[in-house]
Amino acid sequence: MLLHRLCDWMAAILRVFAWIAFAALIVTVGLQVLARNILHEPMIWTGDIAQLLFTWLIFLGAGAGLRTGSHYTVDLLPMHRPLVKAFTGCTGLISGVLVALIMLVNGWELAVIRSAAPIQSVGISRFWMYLPIPLCGAVMLLFLAEIAKDLFIRRDA
Amino acid sequence: MNPLVVLLLSFFVLIAIRVNIGFALILSSAFVILLQDLPLVSVVNQMFAGIDSFTLLAVPFFMLLGRILNAGSITTRLLEVADGAVGHIRGGLGHVNVFVSMVFASLSGSAAADTASVGSILIPAMKKAGYPAPFAVALTAASSTLGVIIPPSIILIVYGAFGNVSIGALFVGGVVPGILVGLFMMLYTYILAVRYDFPANPFPGMRKLARVLVRGAPPLMIPIIVLGGIIAGLFTPTEGAIGAVLWALFLSLFIYRDIKFRELPKLFSDAVIDFAIPMFTVAGAGIFGWLIAYLGASQIVVNFILGVTDNGYLIMILLIGFLLLVGMVLNPISATLIFLPIIQALGDTAGMNPIHMGVLSTITLSVGLVTPPYGICLLVANQIGGASLGRSMLAAAPICALTILVGLLSLLFPDIILGLPKLLVPELIPSGG
Numbered sequence: 060m061l062l063h064r065l066c067d068w069m070a071a072i073l074r075v076f077a078w079i080a081f082a083a084l085i086v087t088v089g090l091q092v093l094a095r096n097i098l099h100e101p102m103i104w105t106g107d108i109a110q111l112l113f114t115w116l117i118f119l120g121a122g123a124g125l126r127t128g129s130h131y132t133v134d135l136l137p138m139h140r141p142l143v144k145a146f147t148g149c150t151g152l153i154s155g156v157l158v159a160l161i162m163l164v165n166g167w168e169l170a171v172i173r174s175a176a177p178i179q180s181v182g183i184s185r186f187w188m189y190l191p192i193p194l195c196g197a198v199m200l201l202f203l204a205e206i207a208k209d210l211f212i213r214r215d216a
Numbered sequence: 217m218n219p220l221v222v223l224l225l226s227f228f229v230l231i232a233i234r235v236n237i238g239f240a241l242i243l244s245s246a247f248v249i250l251l252q253d254l255p256l257v258s259v260v261n262q263m264f265a266g267i268d269s270f271t272l273l274a275v276p277f278f279m280l281l282g283r284i285l286n287a288g289s290i291t292t293r294l295l296e297v298a299d300g301a302v303g304h305i306r307g308g309l310g311h312v313n314v315f316v317s318m319v320f321a322s323l324s325g326s327a328a329a330d331t332a333s334v335g336s337i338l339i340p341a342m343k344k345a346g347y348p349a350p351f352a353v354a355l356t357a358a359s360s361t362l363g364v365i366i367p368p369s370i371i372l373i374v375y376g377a378f379g380n381v382s383i384g385a386l387f388v389g390g391v392v393p394g395i396l397v398g399l400f401m402m403l404y405t406y407i408l409a410v411r412y413d414f415p416a417n418p419f420p421g422m423r424k425l426a427r428v429l430v431r432g433a434p435p436l437m438i439p440i441i442v443l444g445g446i447i448a449g450l451f452t453p454t455e456g457a458i459g460a461v462l463w464a465l466f467l468s469l470f471i472y473r474d475i476k477f478r479e480l481p482k483l484f485s486d487a488v489i490d491f492a493i494p495m496f497t498v499a500g501a502g503i504f505g506w507l508i509a510y511l512g513a514s515q516i517v518v519n520f521i522l523g524v525t526d527n528g529y530l531i532m533i534l535l536i537g538f539l540l541l542v543g544m545v546l547n548p549i550s551a552t553l554i555f556l557p558i559i560q561a562l563g564d565t566a567g568m569n570p571i572h573m574g575v576l577s578t579i580t581l582s583v584g585l586v587t588p589p590y591g592i593c594l595l596v597a598n599q600i601g602g603a604s605l606g607r608s609m610l611a612a613a614p615i616c617a618l619t620i621l622v623g624l625l626s627l628l629f630p631d632i633i634l635g636l637p638k639l640l641v642p643e644l645i646p647s648g649g
Contacts, residue, residue, distance in 0.1 A: 096455075200295050
């Protein structure tokens with residue numbers, strides 16, 4: 060129950076973050092168009108902020124998409140057979156954990172390596188550009204724990 | 217074992233056992249990176265590099281545009297325009313289906329969004345009017361793939377961004393073949409309508425036709441904003457996309473008032489999932505594509521093909537066959553990214569113009585959205601239509617053949633693709649071919 064509630068909270072936080080960040084992305088790129096085409100005074104920072112928001116939205120959105128089952132899969136096996144379903148459930152889970160760990164551990168390593176360089180136009184560390192990669196790994200691990208619980212408890216039942 | 221073989225084999229084994237495509241790309245790449253004694257941090261580094269492109273920012277905006285069109289009354293208005301324009305021809309609803317997909321394609325660029333929105337209205341209507349359910353499903357799914365060919369196409373954006381080809385020229389190059397595929401589909405529908413006596417809707421009369429055209433005119437400004445802005449050199453594709461989103465939001469919030477402000481958070485957060493998943497796959501394909509290039513796959517394939525033939529047409533026909541196979545198991549975005557170095561290398565070997573090559577490979581890969589097992593448009597349409605999947609696949613086969621036919625015709629007659637760019641944006645066409 061606690062795990063499900065934790066996942067519900069995380070999903071709700073991600074949804075709020077998603078719409079606010081997407082709205083900010085629209086405003087940022089809108090400003091860029093306005094500045095370049097109407098004011099004829101390019102705002103360089105808008106490009107960097109847009110890229111920053113884009114990266115956060117992709118990785119956290121991909122994390123959220125794991126819970127909604129939105130990631131692409133190909134059905135080549137007869138999924139109506141319980142054994143096949145259980146097997147693909149397990150392989151999906153293991154592969155998910157491995158990917159999430161790579162993103163969490165190596166993503167954090169990359170963010171730390173890049174932290175020395177700044178994003179010139181906004182004066183912040185590039186660490187913030189790479190941070191969503193390990194965060195995505197952490198979110199995925201949380202949702203994978205819920206998937207694992209559902210998979211094994213249902214099988215036991 | 218050769219690392220390239222390990223890479224491809226492990227990837228296909230993983231997707232065969234139903235691992236997410238994005239995860240399969242990352243894991244098979246990580247495996248080869250470990251075998252090559254490279255640091256694992258290069259996996260995440262290349263994933264980031266895969267999405268670090270301002271041009272790709274157009275993708276979320278076109279995805280959001282699809283959501284806005286579906287949430288408000290814009291899709292219904294477009295259906296009214298299509299019904300007024302072509303509904304009275306024999307097989308009327310079939311023509312409306314193709315026509316509205318052509319128009320929708322020029323607005324959103326997402327084939328699955330088109331299948332869901334147009335299909336939910338037209339498939340039940342076609343079944344009620346006496347069309348066989350598998351045909352209604354197949355036509356809806358196949359015509360939705362026009363969204364991949366007719367600009368603004370997300371696949372063309374990805375191709376241009378990663379292949380270093382002008383997206384504006386690719387967009388303009390997709391117009392004629394896209395319309396041609398649509399017209400062929402309408403011709404096929406007409407032939408079936410005559411043979412099986414499918415009905416036509418009554419002609420609404422000039423006054424009503426004029427009224428629905430006026431009602432549909434504001435959303436039809438969207439392709440003019442996007443394509444017109446790009447051709448005139450006013451907009452980049454990303455800027456055109458944001459212009460289209462703002463115009464569609466303005467229409468839906470203030471003019472038609474069919475979307476409420478309080479609905480925007482859900483609309484936006486749903487759109488984030490819509491684009492985050494394909495972009496995550498793009499990130500995964502970033503590392504996979506980098507390894508394909510690093511391991512020299514392009515040269516190996518080119519040498520192999522040149523060992524078989526050095527005839528440009530035969531090379532291209534082999535490539536089309538390969539892409540049709542690839543499209544069956546991969547979505548067009550992943551397929552484009554993974555095999556881009558090979559597509560471009562073979563295109564260069566065959567003496568193809570890069571714009572010609574980009575549009576031709578996109579036309580070919582679009583077929584995979586209907587063919588099993590990854591025929592996402594057919595699966596979505598079949599879900600709506602409740603037909604037997606096997607019968608829907610059979611009904612879709614001749615319609616897919618029409619798309620392939622247009623691909624082959626544009627291989628033989630390059631001006632089907634290059635004619636319009638030569639006329640409108642000659643400065644964006646690179647030499648070659």
